[in-house]
Amino acid sequence: MKANAFAVLMAISLLLTCAVLGEQQQAAPVRFEWVNVFIDSKEKPLAAYQFELTAKSGDVKIAGVEGGEHPAFKEPPYYDPAALSNDRIIIAAFNIGKDLPAGRTRVARLHVQVSGVPEYAIKLVVTASADGKEIPATASVSQGEGR
Amino acid sequence: MTTPKNNPENEFHAPRELAEGLARLHGASPAVPPEMDAAVLAMARRHFARRRAARLVVRWASAVAAAAAAVVIAWAATRSGNHAAMPAAGQGSAKSLAMKAPAIGLDVDSSGAVNILDAFALARRTQAGAVTKSEWDVNGDGAVDRRDVDAIAMAAVSLRRGGSRR
Numbered sequence: 001m002k003a004n005a006f007a008v009l010m011a012i013s014l015l016l017t018c019a020v021l022g023e024q025q026q027a028a029p030v031r032f033e034w035v036n037v038f039i040d041s042k043e044k045p046l047a048a049y050q051f052e053l054t055a056k057s058g059d060v061k062i063a064g065v066e067g068g069e070h071p072a073f074k075e076p077p078y079y080d081p082a083a084l085s086n087d088r089i090i091i092a093a094f095n096i097g098k099d100l101p102a103g104r105t106r107v108a109r110l111h112v113q114v115s116g117v118p119e120y121a122i123k124l125v126v127t128a129s130a131d132g133k134e135i136p137a138t139a140s141v142s143q144g145e146g147r
Numbered sequence: 148m149t150t151p152k153n154n155p156e157n158e159f160h161a162p163r164e165l166a167e168g169l170a171r172l173h174g175a176s177p178a179v180p181p182e183m184d185a186a187v188l189a190m191a192r193r194h195f196a197r198r199r200a201a202r203l204v205v206r207w208a209s210a211v212a213a214a215a216a217a218v219v220i221a222w223a224a225t226r227s228g229n230h231a232a233m234p235a236a237g238q239g240s241a242k243s244l245a246m247k248a249p250a251i252g253l254d255v256d257s258s259g260a261v262n263i264l265d266a267f268a269l270a271r272r273t274q275a276g277a278v279t280k281s282e283w284d285v286n287g288d289g290a291v292d293r294r295d296v297d298a299i300a301m302a303a304v305s306l307r308r309g310g311s312r313r
Contacts (some may be wrong), residue, residue, distance in 0.1 A: 092262070126263065
């Protein structure tokens with residue numbers, strides 16, 4: 001009887017350990033995703049922008065930053081290298097040329113290492129037209145796996 | 148067919164006197180009083196009960212120790228998993244609280260905050276040749292040029308400065 005209780009206790013301990021370690025291993029899988037950041041400045045040409053992107057959930061580490069789709073913002077934007085391996089980044093860029101995007105345009109793509117289900121919050125700090133005046137705009141993100 | 152082994156006539160028979168003498172020699176064992184018998188039995192039971200109790204204590208102690216070890220290992224594994232992510236999450240916000248005030252020379256457009264518009268403004272002025280303030284020489288190399296623009300832009304996106312907050 002006592003020996004049975006002992007065996008049951010040992011089995012429970014083993015199961016608990018396996019369950020916790022199993023949960024750890026389930027949470028562990030890491031994958032790489034991209035996050036596209038779009039700014040929609042409506043009909044106004046976009047000459048400068050700055051936004052702050054933060055991962056609100058999931059385990060996210062920023063691995064790299066690319067420029068946007070329009071030639072005006074093709075070059076990698078300004079960002080703090082300390083943001084790499086972090087879950088928060090401030091990104092900004094400007095272009096003093098004449099060829100500027102209007103409407104919705106992808107201004108940056110981030111490559112991120114994630115585990116769990118990431119959710120992002122984007123805060124548009126400022127957007128400006130070619131004369132340096134602030135213009136209204138909205139920012140949004142889309143995310144996906146692979147390149 | 149009968150063999151010498153199973154033939155009853157071949158069996159050994161001891162003489163009656165010898166058999167009676169042997170019986171007397173190994174006669175009935177001396178009588179043990181029932182009280183002594185009970186006392187010996189009780190002592191034996193107590194002895195074995197103590198040994199059984201000691202064995203049970205060892206078993207339960209092992210089980211409890213194993214369970215405690217399992218819990219400690221699981222807790223340590225969980226803690227180490229969380230620990231890796233926490234500094235990264237907390238680092239930015241803690242640092243961003245510091246140095247919110249714009250430094251002199253960085254706030255080119257005098258908006259009260261350092262952001263990309265300051266770099267943009269200085270870039271437009273340098274392109275137009277309209278740089279009038281030496282304080283915009285933020286890198287202190289004696290010239291106001293693209294490198295100062297880059298320095299202001301980098302200050303604007305710095306996580307330590309929290310330059311984006313307006």
